[in-house]
Amino acid sequence: MDRYGGIEAGGTKFVCMVGSGPESISAEVRFPTTNPAETLSRTIAFFREQQQMAPLAAVGVGCFGPLDLDPASPTFGAITTTPKPGWANTHLVRALEQALHVPVVIDTDVNAAAYGEYVWGAARGVSQFIYNTIGTGIGAGAIIQGEPIHGLLHPETGHIRIPHDHGVDPFPGDCPYHGDCFEGLASGNALRRRWGVPAEKLADDHPGWELEAHYLALALVNQICMVSPQRVVLGGGVMKHASLFPRVRARVQEYLNRYIDRPEIQGEIEDYIVPPALGDRSGCLGAIALAQHKERDWRLEIKE
């Protein structure tokens, strides 16, 4: 079976794997994201060592953004305007292709994770769904007709505007661009700044969880009304708090108020709003799945 490389290029850590699916990962390494030169050279060293054992067919990358994903652009495959020091205008795809001499596929971290859940995880069998990660920040990937969507740029769902009742929640939001957008109100960073402790330290009966469920449900209602996903996956560190899933599901039903009259929402909503099945490996496995998917396309193109 062909071996693929997968990279989850995150803002705090890089995860690199070699394999062809969740049951066949033969090597894995994790290290902190420092500056681009050091981080890329560790990445390249890992895959070169792997290539000495056996060739890699392709490498997939799920990367923090914003990214240039326009194949016609001269800066295709680069990280563009990130505020992360040193990383703006990093030509990730070019650097990896030049060093490893294999095709490299790139997508956003959340589109890669969504694709991993689509191929091997919680979204098998549906062709249209949304994957959200509620962590330090908030991001979402979307699969439509079996493909991650891009468009003008790529989804930036963390920055949608949702209702914010300043009387109930005087916290102004902490998004540097938009203040009280979805991410500004509901990310792990927002929780920490609003309550003065990290999310994982908030007591189970803290009113912050009910408020969090409220904001998550508003954002999910918007996703359901706008994209009509067949399933919604909610991952990320904040979702590890056990009470959130039942609270979010109940509020989504309440806020939709039977308008979307489908059994998936009115009935078995436990199967509609779900955690990821690949845990914290969604992103890196998704990068491998993207590499496999694209490599098959390239082979077909060559044959034609």
Add this chain to the structure above:
Amino acid sequence: MDRYGGIEAGGTKFVCMVGSGPESISAEVRFPTTNPAETLSRTIAFFREQQQMAPLAAVGVGCFGPLDLDPASPTFGAITTTPKPGWANTHLVRALEQALHVPVVIDTDVNAAAYGEYVWGAARGVSQFIYNTIGTGIGAGAIIQGEPIHGLLHPETGHIRIPHDHGVDPFPGDCPYHGDCFEGLASGNALRRRWGVPAEKLADDHPGWELEAHYLALALVNQICMVSPQRVVLGGGVMKHASLFPRVRARVQEYLNRYIDRPEIQGEIEDYIVPPALGDRSGCLGAIALAQHKERDWRLEIKE
């Protein structure tokens, strides 16, 4: 050239056309939407008369919803839970196929209009965009990778939740399901109820237009962040007020606050947020385009 039928099945009127594109409509009829029996029999009579002159290859329908668009469902092609008296559970596709003996394609009114704008109108050349109609109600269709999207049901973008400052705008919203959702705040009906006069009677300098632009811009920001469309089309009666387009464009730029760093938004936003090019024919022409598109697929399937 093959002749196709197109039907815009609206809540207040039906439009039926025969032709193969905007420049080749050979017959057209419009009549009010009354009860299903009468309305469908007028529709069928028009197309039968047309069939006596020359055959129709297929008929497309863009219909008010919600619709059952799941091809595996026994009620595929039916209007489902509409509050419109008499129309719930109307099997539109079945009735037309049985009477006209041609393949019938159905989609939502807004997906059909979006598809018309994609094939012949304001969205030619882009593969991912959103079409909004801001009329008595609010609806949106979405084309992604060149196809109208459906998913669990179909988009119901009028019902997303957006910020509502009750201090600035004490109107509670008029959506019977959600109160102050996007449609409840910004539809033609909402304007009429908030200000006591129909939208077309509001003076040019009435503060209602600035408020309307604010709500439209919030909804567009959510669409842009969630779906990353390459263009946004804004149609419908309310958009005929000339001052709305420049106001909405300026506010979208302001609310995105340079976060989506693309020239389409920062620069030539006049080419990004645009009116429909087919005017009030988008829906019916789009139904014809859908019929052509699907009929080609069927012919390919038969050949295989």
